[in-house]
Amino acid sequence: MKNGFTLIEILVVISIFAVIGVLSTRAIMLSIQGSKKGSSSVTARENLSYSLAVIERLLRNANQISSCTSSKITYLDEGGVSGSFSCVAPGGSGYIASGSARLTSTEVAVTSCLISCDLTSEPPSATIDTTVKDVDTAGTKEGTQISVSSKILLRTY
Numbered sequence: 328m329k330n331g332f333t334l335i336e337i338l339v340v341i342s343i344f345a346v347i348g349v350l351s352t353r354a355i356m357l358s359i360q361g362s363k364k365g366s367s368s369v370t371a372r373e374n375l376s377y378s379l380a381v382i383e384r385l386l387r388n389a390n391q392i393s394s395c396t397s398s399k400i401t402y403l404d405e406g407g408v409s410g411s412f413s414c415v416a417p418g419g420s421g422y423i424a425s426g427s428a429r430l431t432s433t434e435v436a437v438t439s440c441l442i443s444c445d446l447t448s449e450p451p452s453a454t455i456d457t458t459v460k461d462v463d464t465a466g467t468k469e470g471t472q473i474s475v476s477s478k479i480l481l482r483t484y
Contacts, residue, residue, distance in 0.1 A: 367461040367471040371435050375459045378423045378430035379477050382412050382455065385425075386479045392451055395444035400453055414440030414457075423457070435459045438472065454478045 386392075389402040389410075399413040413424050414437060421437035423430045431437060439458040445451065458474040 364471060367463065368473065370463075371459050371461045371471050371473045374431045374435045375457060375473055375475055379455065379457070379475060381425060381430055382423075383477065383479050385410060386412075386453055387482055389481055390483065392444055392446060392453060392481065395442060395446070395453065397441055397443070400442050400444065412442075414442065420462070431459065434461065434463060436462050439474075450483050451481045452478055453481075 385404065386400070386402060389404050390407070391403050393401040393403055393409065395401075398417070399411060401409060401411040404410055411426055412430075415422050415424050417437045417440040419436065421440065422433075422435075423437055423440065436459065437457060438460050439456070441456045442453065443456075444453045454476065456474075456476045458472055460472045
């Protein structure tokens with residue numbers, strides 16, 4: 328009597344290990360992709376939150392809004408100094424700027440930005456609708472987009 332394995336037994340074992348290897352590799356790849364997407368979402372949200380916080384703080388304390396277009400708002404601060412916020416080249420690699428300084432980092436792109444003002448209401452207000460996308464989306468099928476709408480009331484007392 329010979330002890331050993333037949334060729335069929337060895338092929339079955341190899342096939343089982345191959346299937347387990349493929350399934351575990353797929354699970355690891357999905358986990359890594361989910362992690363990258365989560366990190367991408369955090370980056371986009373932090374950039375958008377920071378830029379809107381700066382805009383809200385400065386506009387809330389402004390004396391008046393001088394001019395308002397769909398992509399730029401100019402205001403006079405409490406000291407009478409003129410300042411502005413603008414959406415620069417939304418769509419491709421756009422960003423939000425304060426004067427000439429960039430508020431959003433190069434890690435995100437502003438894909439949509441619309442500024443609207445209501446200067447007739449009391450107090451005057453500005454509404455900013457913004458969508459940003461993380462530009463470093465390698466490994467994810469689509470980039471993470473975050474959209475925020477913020478209405479800012481001026482404290483004109």
